[in-house]
Amino acid sequence: MSPTDVTGFTPVTASPDYAPPKKRSVLIAGHQTSVSLEPMFWRALESAARERGSPLNALVAEIDVARLDVEQPPNLTSAIRQWLFERASTRSE
Secondary structure, three states, X not given: OOOOOOOOOOOOOOOOOOOOOEEXXXXXXXXXXXXXXXXXXXXXHHHXXXXXXXXXXXXXXXXXXXXXXXXXXXXXXXXXXXXXXXXXXXXXX
């Protein structure tokens, strides 16, 4: 059983995965754009691209197209995080 604080919740502790975003350039439809993601998200995105057998740029381009197809599209970085979260959620079910 893990220790709890006075509220009864397990306290959140720092993890080596907590890190500031890293900016990288990606090529979408022939245009360079910068994306800032935390290292854990870059690793997850790279892993997803490998599993799909596609280049990272191709996966980001797919996410970009999908995000632009909604009524109120988020920015690309937010869309990538949401895509990765949804992917992780459906894999854990």
